[in-house]
Amino acid sequence: MGLLQLLKSQVLCLLIICYVFLASGLIVNLLQFCTLPLWLINKQLARKINIRLAYCISSQMVATLEWWSGTECTLYTDPKTYPLYGKENAIVVLNHMFEIDFLCGWTFCDRFGVLGSSKVLAKKDLAYVPVIGWMWYFLEIVFCKRKWEEDRITVAQSLQRLQDYPENFWFLLYCEGTRFTPKKHQISMQVAETKGLPKLKYHLLPRTKGFWVTVQNLRGKAAAVYDSTLNFRNNESPTLLEILSGKKFHADLYVRRIPLESIPEDEAECAAWLHKLYQEKDSFQEHYEQTGRFPGPTLSPPRRPWSLINWLFWSFLLLCPLGLLLTQLISSGSVFTIVFSLVVCYSDLTTQIYSGSSLDDRPD
Ligand SMILES: CC/C=C\C/C=C\C/C=C\C/C=C\C/C=C\C/C=C\CCC(=O)SCCNC(=O)CCNC(=O)[C@H](O)C(C)(C)COP(=O)(O)OP(=O)(O)OC[C@H]1O[C@@H](n2cnc3c(N)ncnc32)[C@H](O)[C@@H]1OP(=O)(O)O
Numbered sequence: 479m480g481l482l483q484l485l486k487s488q489v490l491c492l493l494i495i496c497y498v499f500l501a502s503g504l505i506v507n508l509l510q511f512c513t514l515p516l517w518l519i520n521k522q523l524a525r526k527i528n529i530r531l532a533y534c535i536s537s538q539m540v541a542t543l544e545w546w547s548g549t550e551c552t553l554y555t556d557p558k559t560y561p562l563y564g565k566e567n568a569i570v571v572l573n574h575m576f577e578i579d580f581l582c583g584w585t586f587c588d589r590f591g592v593l594g595s596s597k598v599l600a601k602k603d604l605a606y607v608p609v610i611g612w613m614w615y616f617l618e619i620v621f622c623k624r625k626w627e628e629d630r631i632t633v634a635q636s637l638q639r640l641q642d643y644p645e646n647f648w649f650l651l652y653c654e655g656t657r658f659t660p661k662k663h664q665i666s667m668q669v670a671e672t673k674g675l676p677k678l679k680y681h682l683l684p685r686t687k688g689f690w691v692t693v694q695n696l697r698g699k700a701a702a703v704y705d706s707t708l709n710f711r712n713n714e715s716p717t718l719l720e721i722l723s724g725k726k727f728h729a730d731l732y733v734r735r736i737p738l739e740s741i742p743e744d745e746a747e748c749a750a751w752l753h754k755l756y757q758e759k760d761s762f763q764e765h766y767e768q769t770g771r772f773p774g775p776t777l778s779p780p781r782r783p784w785s786l787i788n789w790l791f792w793s794f795l796l797l798c799p800l801g802l803l804l805t806q807l808i809s810s811g812s813v814f815t816i817v818f819s820l821v822v823c824y825s826d827l828t829t830q831i832y833s834g835s836s837l838d839d840r841p842d
Pocket residue numbers: 563570572580582583584586587596597598599600601604622623624625626627629648649650651652653654655656665666669682683684685686687688689704706733
């Protein structure tokens with residue numbers, strides 16, 4: 479492990495990153511709250527301001543992936559459709575296999591200039607998470623309770639509200655509804671069997687209702703579905719903690735642009751279409767497994783400096799007062815200072831010992 483890598487893996491660095499994220503996030507949430515009266519006067523302006531405020535939060539996580547961990551992202555796609563990315567509204571269908579798949583999605587959003595405005599069909603519980611969940615409330619993120627009797631109305635209404643959204647957005651849909659685990663896979667393949675559907679090896683059986691309601695309600699607004707399949711090189715499954723510890727990975731994303739008009743309007747036909755899509759997605763994963771790459775040409779959209787600039791700005795703003803406070807505490811020599819310093823040093827030491835052994839003991 480190099481010196482820089484060792485430095486990045488210190489608990490103190492993790493604490494600093496989380497402090498900047500939480501403190502800046504709560505400030506942004508407060509600013510978002512202050513835009514409430516504006517929604518009554520000028521809704522489109524309020525939306526545009528909230529897009530920029532949301533960027534301040536989500537781009538910090540993007541910066542940790544791109545600039546702190548140095549993770550690289552390669553896009554496999556048709557060069558003819560590439561110029562359209564970021565220039566139109568789209569529904570993104572992504573496999574849900576990795577802890578940080580949403581973060582890789584955000585990275586691509588940033589590279590195509592739609593990070594602040596991008597949306598997701600998220601479970602309702604996430605709306606109550608401070609910083610991210612509160613930010614999403616002002617971004618008009620669509621939440622579902624995963625109870626179709628209720629969702630069919632509320633999800634459709636939330637999607638209809640996006641018809642006059644003033645900026646381009648990508649709407650992310652994890653049709654599998656939950657992250658892949660062998661146990662969930664086994665259950666969902668039992669459902670596939672009872673429905674007479676072909677088995678999938680790398681995906682859970684997609685939930686078709688959310689996809690159908692999204693396509694129907696975004697017709698005329700979204701131009702296409704971006705069928706996206708994500709994988710990491712060397713069979714790795716990165717965690718958020720590893721990214722925050724500065725560990726580098728290489729993500730590969732395979733994207734196919736499918737015009738929205740080509741998707742059937744009828745619910746049953748649309749469901750059958752989605753099942754077929756997931757069978758194709760499964761074959762792309764099989765291709766990756768066999769060859770270590772997705773089919774077709776590769777492109778590497780460059781990372782942009784804005785996420786880093788935003789991160790440095792908030793770090794400067796929030797770490798300067800903290801530094802001053804700590805200097806004052808140390809010079810006062812209070813008991814608190816000594817206890818705090820000891821706790822930080824101790825946790826740093828134990829993490830080094832643990833990470834040293836656990837990383838080295840990992841199987842190849
Ligand atoms: C160029 C670059 C391109 C791309 C870049 C990539 C991405 C970037 C894009 C945007 C990024 C933006 C934001 C991302 C940020 C963060 C995201 C983070 C978190 C969000 C993650 C979540 O919260 S996922 C959970 C919530 N979402 C979903 O659940 C969506 C999928 N679900 C549905 O659609 C559901 O249908 C529903 C929620 C609408 C309703 O659910 P409900 O449970 O009520 O109904 P069902 O659908 O289950 O209907 C019952 C039918 O299901 C069958 N069944 C039963 N058991 C199973 C099973 N185990 N598997 C499959 N099916 C099952 C049952 O038989 C019923 O069948 P029917 O025939 O009657 O339909």
